[in-house]
Amino acid sequence: MILVTGATGKLGRLVVEGLLKQIPAQQLAIAVRNPEKASDFAARGVQVRRADYSQPDTLQSAFAGVEKVLLISSNEVGQRLEQHRAAVAAAKKAGVRLLAYTSILHADTSGLALAAEHKGTEELIRASGIPFVFLRNGWYTENYTENLAPALAHGAIVGSSGEGRIAVATRADYAAAAVAVLTRPGHENKIYELGGDTPLTLTELATEVARQTGKAIVYKNLPPDQYKGVLTQAGVPGPFAGVLVDSDLGAARGELNDTSGELRRLIGRPTTPLADAVAAVLPR
Numbered sequence: 294m295i296l297v298t299g300a301t302g303k304l305g306r307l308v309v310e311g312l313l314k315q316i317p318a319q320q321l322a323i324a325v326r327n328p329e330k331a332s333d334f335a336a337r338g339v340q341v342r343r344a345d346y347s348q349p350d351t352l353q354s355a356f357a358g359v360e361k362v363l364l365i366s367s368n369e370v371g372q373r374l375e376q377h378r379a380a381v382a383a384a385k386k387a388g389v390r391l392l393a394y395t396s397i398l399h400a401d402t403s404g405l406a407l408a409a410e411h412k413g414t415e416e417l418i419r420a421s422g423i424p425f426v427f428l429r430n431g432w433y434t435e436n437y438t439e440n441l442a443p444a445l446a447h448g449a450i451v452g453s454s455g456e457g458r459i460a461v462a463t464r465a466d467y468a469a470a471a472v473a474v475l476t477r478p479g480h481e482n483k484i485y486e487l488g489g490d491t492p493l494t495l496t497e498l499a500t501e502v503a504r505q506t507g508k509a510i511v512y513k514n515l516p517p518d519q520y521k522g523v524l525t526q527a528g529v530p531g532p533f534a535g536v537l538v539d540s541d542l543g544a545a546r547g548e549l550n551d552t553s554g555e556l557r558r559l560i561g562r563p564t565t566p567l568a569d570a571v572a573a574v575l576p577r
């Protein structure tokens with residue numbers, strides 16, 4: 294039995310869909326905090342178990358009888374280490390034989406503020422003694438393509454990442470990597486640095502959006518305070534805006550770049566080209 298947490302999230306849904314193409318639904322369970330959101334999966338024969346990362350007891354019952362777990366990192370930044378600690382303890386108690394975890398690119402050396410909870414979680418998993426796989430995911434292409442409306446309205450993509458290259462890949466690409474490590478042998482105690490085949494700068498992103506829309510769109514690099522101001526004005530809560538600015542500054546230092554090709558090798562195909570990801574969100 295394979296169990297996926299965070300399965301009602303955007304990445305989790307793609308992982309479940311990918312697994313359902315490879316294994317019978319009866320061999321798949323998901324642990325979600327709101328089972329109603331997973332009624333479609335239940336109707337297809339997937340076992341839906343309720344578990345909240347902040348309620349350790351629920352994790353322990355959800356993980357019972359499971360052989361492999363994909364722990365999709367929580368999105369509750371700041372609470373994640375304790376939440377993941379509970380998940381790792383539950384996996385240990387359940388005798389899980391493989392714990393895959395969606396981490397962050399170069400988690401052990403990254404200077405990004407976001408990396409700290411991932412690094413801490415990796416350490417907890419190692420200390421547990423459970424055979425693990427760290428899927429160190431780079432940035433999602435969708436971090437940009439899902440947020441193009443202001444760029445189209447103002448003719449500019451803004452950020453503080455300078456000309457730093459960012460090895461973006463789509464959620465579907467990262468989901469395919471998770472499916473690969475869960476369904477094929479030989480991934481125990483491996484660490485995969487995962488990024489897209491063609492790392493991009495935000496200038497290149499702006500050029501591609503301009504090309505496909507026929508509009509004048511440029512990348513405008515802003516000093517960190519100004520970028521934070523843009524984000525907070527757009528409704529991003531202050532602390533999270535700070536985290537996003539910090540990530541951009543990390544990208545400017547090259548910390549979100551990767552040219553290892555490990556994602557391409559794991560999924561056995563090229564990663565999704567930027568042009569396709571942009572086209573997917575523009576009106577036809």
Ligand SMILES: NC(=O)c1ccc[n+]([C@@H]2O[C@H](COP(=O)([O-])OP(=O)(O)OC[C@H]3O[C@@H](n4cnc5c(N)ncnc54)[C@H](OP(=O)(O)O)[C@@H]3O)[C@@H](O)[C@H]2O)c1
Pocket residue numbers: 298299300301302303304305325326327330344345346347365366367368369376395430431432433436464
């Ligand atoms: N690489 C990147 O660029 C990037 C970008 C954003 C996030 N991330 C990380 O990657 C993860 C997956 O990405 P995503 O796009 O799928 O994010 P997402 O759509 O926000 O999904 C997060 C999932 O975590 C679940 N969750 C949150 N708090 C929980 C709790 N207390 N107990 C149980 N489940 C909880 C959510 O449950 P509900 O469905 O009930 O809300 C959701 O299913 C994120 O959580 C975050 O750690 C990476």
